[in-house]
Amino acid sequence: MPPLLIVVGGLPASGKTTVATELARRTGFSYLRVDTIEQAIVRSTPLTNPVGPVGYVVAYDVAADLLRTGVSVIAECVNSLAVTRDAWRDTGTACGARVLETEIVCSDPAEHRRRAETRDTGIPGHVPPTWRQIVDREYEPWTRDRLVVDTAALSSGEAAALIASAARP
Template sequence: MHRFAASPALARLEWILDGLDGKPGWGADASDVLAAAFTAVVTPERYVEVTRGRAARYAPVVVVGLDVGETTARARILRRDGTVDVVTCVVETARPHRIATTWVEGLVPAGLTPGLPVDFTDHDLPSAATGARLVVFSGVPGSGKSTLADAAGAELGIPVFATDWLLGALTPFGGRHFEDPLAMAEEMLTTLALRQLLAGQSVILDHPTELVTTRERWRSLARRAGAEFRVVVCRCSDPQVHRARLEGRGRGIPGWHDSGDWSDVRQRLASFPWHGEALTVDTVQPHELALAAVLRHIIA
């Protein structure tokens, strides 16, 4: 039984995957499958030869992801070395929907600027952020970190980049189903922080920051850029108040949820607090007092 939505692009993509799988006799119909514009650049015989040659990298083909539209379909497939490549197939809109173009590339295409390092200590980076600050507001959901981060940003004129807003923006693109959304958020926040520091400007990051590796990464980024590193850990010492905040909040973040899971938060509390340079703020106290302590810590 077929379980995938039928589309012309998917049917042609499956034909390509058969070739990458080394299917016996594959390619005899290539002249009928490939569009004239395609064969004007690559002959059917050459395409069949190249595809059969690639079978050594992939056969047996294992598909680990699939994106299907009417005229474009993509499959993420495993290479024998365990890395992932993406096969893209674009077909003509008119019947019989011949293949207009197709290509195979790595999940992270070659030729791009290298990604950001885990440790910035030896990264080639100008010390452009002298006098600037990289400020991290850390804590579990409902601890009050976003409220304090936004207030501090408004008071000091520092932009605030928040995990929930970034991930909410990805929801229309399937972001709620990504394998590791917090890791994606960390990478986006790191990129945004780097961009700010390269411009000599301060930045506030609103992120749970439970992983020690994330803390060390951002500390090394600040140090390498010549910026001051400040950490504010938010906690709510009253479990009843914390739970009420978590389950009753309404933030209106597009694509994101308002309430949270109290049982999940209780488990995550074990990752806190930080040690060392962090200021720990109990948000049960009046907001004005907590904000005053935070501002003193940031500008010290």
Template sequence: MTTQPDPRDELQRGTSALVIAQTIRNDIQSGRLAHGRQLPGTRALAESWNTSVATINRAMGILAEEGLVINRARSSRIVHNPAGAPSKAGPRIILIGGYPGSGKTELGRIIARQTGWAILDKDTTTRPVVEAALERLGQSPHDRESETYLTAIRPAEYEALIAALTENLQCGVSVIVTAPFVKELRDEAWCDRLAATVTTHGGTLQVIWVRCDPDTMHTYIRRRGAARDDYKLAHWTKYVKGLEFVFEPRIPYVSVDNSAGARPLQEQAKGLLSEMAVA
């Protein structure tokens, strides 16, 4: 049996091999370091941990004994955690966009109920923090139109939402994400990054754009009575003129119609899941 190094001795030289091993072990078992991933070289790891090559080798030795790391030639090592690998099908990501009042959140909830997958709605996830930040910046907590919101707050909202999406991916968890995504889905580079992130983690991406006529949207927005919609309702004609009702995302997508008279969302959701071969 290999004798473990005394952490008191290693702390004199820098970060302990036991601490490094524990941190990397946690990253492997939590899915941050996926099964089959190649770890950086010994010297690169030593630099990132601000420690010696010898300490890194001791940490890697601990992980190798546990079977979590496989050593290969020339200090090359790969993560070995087949039990933590995602299922063969991989996690599914359904990203649902649409203008406010289009019914995207309702569609997301319906799909979540049909699949049992997690749902991340932008307003539910970020609203309390957004409102607090706007107040600290001297704005109304319900502002969604000013330059302050659009340039200082909104980018952080979406960054947090995608970070939560990515964390679910790393854990192999299928998730439904709902937000307007208007700016994002017309940005080809953003769409490419999203697709690459999902693919990197072995997932499958389905983008849905929810369409809705202005009268039905107006009814939905008025009925939900959210303070953040006050400006839209007070300037409805001007607001609607600024919407792009023939909007086409810069990524493969499917369209769902939630206008009055359209097929019920539950039926459309069931059809989408059938096409995705989701039981």
């Protein structure tokens, strides 16, 4: 069976990290978090946040290395642009992997805002975007099928179970 690339995207504070972490625990898949990669780049170079496409490019290449060795990967990132979505899909397919694209949403604006204003990203030195920055962020509409998971309606465990179920061949 070919490896699987699960791309978990969505706006900041929608619940991506919580769901992707739970999914990694349940599946044993490798877990790549673009925020962690970007913060490591900021810590080790003169670059400041935002670092542009660098974090994503590093993540694509690390994911490709893992997929080529038969290891399934969960890649968690905002993934707000069609170009990044295409790059993830191309990364997986070039390595002979199956690809499952997921979009995490929080359909309750009050809950989404609460999360944005109270969360700890767990990444030393990382400053998360403000609610205003999240609302104003460029986020291109999806133009192809993906699994949409609403964290206002599902617990992180339920969301991870839904994605894991969709990932089964």
